[in-house]
Structures are given as structure tokens and as C-alpha cells.
Amino acid sequence: MSERPTIEFIDLKAQRQHIGQAMEDAILKVVREGSYILGPEVQQFEAGLAGFCGAKHAIGVANGTDALILVLEALGIGPGDAVICPSFTFAATAEVVAWMGATPVFAEIDEATYNIDPKGLAAALDTARKHDLKPRALITVDLFGQACDYDPIEAFCKQNGLVLIADSAQGYGARYKGRIAGAIGDFATTSFFPAKPLGCYGDGGAILTDNDEHTALILSLRFHGKGSYKYDNVRIGVNSRLDTLQAAVLIEKLKVYAEEIEKRQLVAQRYTEALKDIVTTPYVMPDCVSTFAQYTIRVDADRRDAFQAALKAKGVPTTVYYPKPLHQQTAYKHFPVAGNGLPISERVAKEVVALPMHPYLDKATQDYIIEAVREALAPARESAVA
Ligand SMILES: Cc1ncc(COP(=O)(O)O)c(C=O)c1O
Numbered sequence: 001m002s003e004r005p006t007i008e009f010i011d012l013k014a015q016r017q018h019i020g021q022a023m024e025d026a027i028l029k030v031v032r033e034g035s036y037i038l039g040p041e042v043q044q045f046e047a048g049l050a051g052f053c054g055a056k057h058a059i060g061v062a063n064g065t066d067a068l069i070l071v072l073e074a075l076g077i078g079p080g081d082a083v084i085c086p087s088f089t090f091a092a093t094a095e096v097v098a099w100m101g102a103t104p105v106f107a108e109i110d111e112a113t114y115n116i117d118p119k120g121l122a123a124a125l126d127t128a129r130k131h132d133l134k135p136r137a138l139i140t141v142d143l144f145g146q147a148c149d150y151d152p153i154e155a156f157c158k159q160n161g162l163v164l165i166a167d168s169a170q171g172y173g174a175r176y177k178g179r180i181a182g183a184i185g186d187f188a189t190t191s192f193f194p195a196k197p198l199g200c201y202g203d204g205g206a207i208l209t210d211n212d213e214h215t216a217l218i219l220s221l222r223f224h225g226k227g228s229y230k231y232d233n234v235r236i237g238v239n240s241r242l243d244t245l246q247a248a249v250l251i252e253k254l255k256v257y258a259e260e261i262e263k264r265q266l267v268a269q270r271y272t273e274a275l276k277d278i279v280t281t282p283y284v285m286p287d288c289v290s291t292f293a294q295y296t297i298r299v300d301a302d303r304r305d306a307f308q309a310a311l312k313a314k315g316v317p318t319t320v321y322y323p324k325p326l327h328q329q330t331a332y333k334h335f336p337v338a339g340n341g342l343p344i345s346e347r348v349a350k351e352v353v354a355l356p357m358h359p360y361l362d363k364a365t366q367d368y369i370i371e372a373v374r375e376a377l378a379p380a381r382e383s384a385v386a
Contacts, residue, residue, distance in 0.1 A: 005365045007356055009317040010195050014360035015260075019252050026248040038223075039244030045251050046206070052254060053173065053182030055208035057215040060242025061222050064169040064191025064205035068096040068139070070240065071165055071187045071207055074217045077102050077136050082128035084162070085139040086116045087325040087337070088345040093141050093167050094326050098335070103133050106327045107338045109345055112283040114143045114296070114352075117344075118152035124338035125160060131336050137163040140185070142171025144321070144354075145197060145264075145291035146284060147181045157186075165189065169205075170293035172198055173261055177287045182208050192242075192250060197264070197291040198257055200246040263359035264292040267366065271295055271355065274370040278377050280351075294321055295357040299377065301350035308353060310376035316369050319354045 050058035079101040087106035094104040107124035110117040157164040166185030174181040192204030225237030280298035325345040
């Protein structure tokens, strides 16, 4: 085994170094100028974010969870309504539906991409109706950075009168057949949680849409339901704004984002070339580019703990996203599940494991990780052959 480097799962310090003094200058400028709430950087960043993906509007909010809540609030989704979503995702995707008093209906994923399977949507719709719920929306998740298969999903939503909300917390900027995640769906939401591909230095999120009326509504909702000015309250809203400081950070990060997505492709390609003969490596659909928020492989369920422990012993951090699908979680297990259950979601949750992934993963460190992965899996391969 080659010499042991220090390995970060996501190396934000390396990114800081790459961006350099510009980041510090941008932060200090906000501190000195003092326009901490909805300062000029917020609008500047919102314009940049919308422009990057080709959406008409971007609205900065406090985090990615609020982004989803504000969309549901703007649509008036509540008790008696069903929102279809995947179960193999981060809790926020379904949490927001339940938080609004509506009912999440969990649908199955595609085993190759881990994204919601367009072929399972009809079963989810049936389930919603059987529970006397009114199907209102579909929340898709661009899991691990790959956009969902939106052509059939959009057709299904259109045919069934569902609003399509793309939760692109992990996939903002991913490419899908000539389109860019952020500008796909009636609404797209994203998160700027620090570990996200486009992350800030705290919490942050955004909503993207082409819809002028809903943009005006959400701009009001994020600011206590304001009307023509701050103390004109025309509706019940919340306080959910993107901080000026975080917008300043994000302006700098957006400048390098396209280049970082490219670098992530190289890291992913190197992993795939080196590991595809021993584990299931990520599948990216044709004519698509993933942001590789995570590089997720699959190993045998009964070997995953030992695999992670072996890597940890060699200083290689790994993470399981997500160990339990939502329909099996205490807080969500009473919600309806499409069809006859979600066997794929349940199986992959036991097998997935994510390797260190970020744009600044150097070749030597990656070679060390690859060697560690191969060594950790070697005994099983030998015994399988024997
Ligand atoms: C798929 C998905 N949806 C929503 C969120 C929520 O974002 P935030 O943590 O900014 O509230 C996250 C982030 O953790 C996520 O991964």
C-alpha cells in the first residue's frame, strides 16, 4: 500500500485555496458595507443562478428544505392532497409534504440510476386515489447529482395534472439531454448546504421557476408575506431569506462551478475505470452529465460494514446515503407506498456506499483510495473464485 495521505470526504479547504483571495475580499466587502439582509449580492447571485441553468427566476431562501416548503405553500398544498416522491432520498423531500399537512406517497426508484422510476408513477397515482387523496404534485430528486429521466416524467405530470417540483439539492447544474437541472420542472429547488456541489458557508437554498406569478408570491412568502413594502403584510408568510454573506460566497463559487463539474467528471471516470470490474459503479444515462454530488458504489449488503471499517482503518472516509428508505423510517412508515412495496429502494439502501468525491481530489490520493477499495474487497473475490 502506498503512503497514507490525509483524505477528506469532501475537501472544502482545497476549494477555498483554489478560489483564493477573491472569496475573502467578497466576504469582507459585505461585512464592511453592512447590507446584511437582502443586500445587492443576493439579487446579483439570484440572476447568476437563474442564468447558469436557463431558468427565468431564482429566489434565494434560507435553506433547501424551506425552498420546497415555500413552493408547496405557494401552490396551496395541504390536508387531503397527495404528493408523490421517492423514498430513497434525504428526509427533507417527504418531510416538507407532511409538514404542510399533505400526504407523501412513496414511489419506486430505477435500480440503475437510483432516481424515481417513471414506470412506477402510475402505481403511485393509483395508491393516492385509493387513499381518497387528491394527487397534486410530484417531487423528483436528482439523487447523487444525476437528473431524473424527465421526458417521460414531464409527460406523466402533464397528462395527470401534477405540478412537477424537481428537488435538485444534489443535482443543480446537471445536464439532461441538452437541458440543465435548475431549469427543469415547473419549479426546481436547490440547497447550498456546504457539502452540496454548489454549497455556501452555512445554510442557504433557492427556488427556480419560469412562472412570474408564483415568483411574486414566493418573494412575498419568504419575507413575512410582505406587500408593497416591508411593513405591509398582505398574507401569512415566514422569514426565509438567503443571507447577503452567503450570496457573496456563492457568487464566487458559481464562477468556478462549471469548471468544478468538469473536474468531478474526471474524478468519477477514474474511479469507474479502476473499480468497475469489482463493484457496481454509478450509471449515468446517455446524453446526461451528473454533478456527482456523491460517487456511490454498491457492495454486497452483508459485507458493507466490514468494507467501510477496512477503509476507515486505512484513513479513507465513506458514507452511506441512505441507510434506510423513508417508508421504513419511524416518522414516515404510516404513509402510503405505491404498488406492492418498494423492494428496489429497500435493497439498494443496504448496498450503497459513497467514496470521497470532490473536484480537487488529486490523482495520487485517488489512487490510494482505489487501492484501499480493491484490497478491502479482495478476500470476497478470492473466496468467490475458490
Ligand atoms: C435531496 C435533498 N433535498 C433537500 C435537502 C435539504 O436541503 P437543506 O439541508 O439546505 O435544507 C437536501 C440536503 O440535505 C437534499 O439532499
